[in-house]
Amino acid sequence: MLDRFLLPVVRIVLQPAAAALARRGVAADALTCTGFVIGLAAVPALALRLYGWALTAILVSRLFDALDGAVARLAGPTERGAFLDITLDFAFYGSIPLGFALADPAQNALPAALLLAAFMGTGSSFLAFAVIAAKRGMSSEVYPQKGIYYLTGLTEGTETIAALVLMCLFPGSFALFACVFAGACLVTTLTRLRQGWVVFGPASGARGRRTGEGD
Numbered sequence: 001m002l003d004r005f006l007l008p009v010v011r012i013v014l015q016p017a018a019a020a021l022a023r024r025g026v027a028a029d030a031l032t033c034t035g036f037v038i039g040l041a042a043v044p045a046l047a048l049r050l051y052g053w054a055l056t057a058i059l060v061s062r063l064f065d066a067l068d069g070a071v072a073r074l075a076g077p078t079e080r081g082a083f084l085d086i087t088l089d090f091a092f093y094g095s096i097p098l099g100f101a102l103a104d105p106a107q108n109a110l111p112a113a114l115l116l117a118a119f120m121g122t123g124s125s126f127l128a129f130a131v132i133a134a135k136r137g138m139s140s141e142v143y144p145q146k147g148i149y150y151l152t153g154l155t156e157g158t159e160t161i162a163a164l165v166l167m168c169l170f171p172g173s174f175a176l177f178a179c180v181f182a183g184a185c186l187v188t189t190l191t192r193l194r195q196g197w198v199v200f201g202p203a204s205g206a207r208g209r210r211t212g213e214g215d
Contacts, residue, residue, distance in 0.1 A: 003152075029081055029084055035061045035062070039092040040095060042096060046102065047102035054168050097113075097119075097178065100174050103171070119185065121185060122189050155184045
């Protein structure tokens with residue numbers, strides 16, 4: 001929901017750093033993989049209840065995730081890069097609830113499982129829409145610069161990162177945050193299912209190659 005407002009600001013702020021990295025020949029794919037590895041370091045940190053270290057790993061990982069896109073736009077985006085970026089993003093987000101479950105299985109295992117199930121809903125609806133949109137030659141008016149069709153929703157990257165930050169800052173309330181965010185993810189999944197049902201319906205073939213996401 002907030003990505004469309006925050007991402008342009010992030011893009012401007014990171015542009016000098018991205019330009020410097022591109023001049024030095026740093027590849028966007030290398031930044032993607034490095035950010036993913038750093039993000040995975042949050043899992044053992046969470047399991048050991050080192051929440052400050054986990055938060056640092058999460059934030060640094062997301063910084064690399066923002067930088068890889070900025071560098072890719074300068075060097076020329078690739079389909080492989082888009083594939084790698086979205087795959088590792090979903091793997092990263094799914095790993096964080098695991099870390100909290102390992103930290104306190106008795107209290108956190110069920111909320112973590114609920115959150116992972118909710119992530120499956122948002123992720124599957126997002127990717128399924130992107131596959132059919134690509135087949136139809138559609139492109140997003142909201143995120144035209146993305147390598148795949150980015151379907152909007154109540155819970156996007158900004159909201160997910162904010163939720164993970166709150167979980168690390170207040171680990172004793174993880175169960176509450178996880179259940180609330182899982183509910184928000186359910187809303188996202190349902191709205192995306194409706195969008196797919198409408199956009200890909202029998203009467204949608206004549207709509208053209210571009211479509212908005214507020215239909």
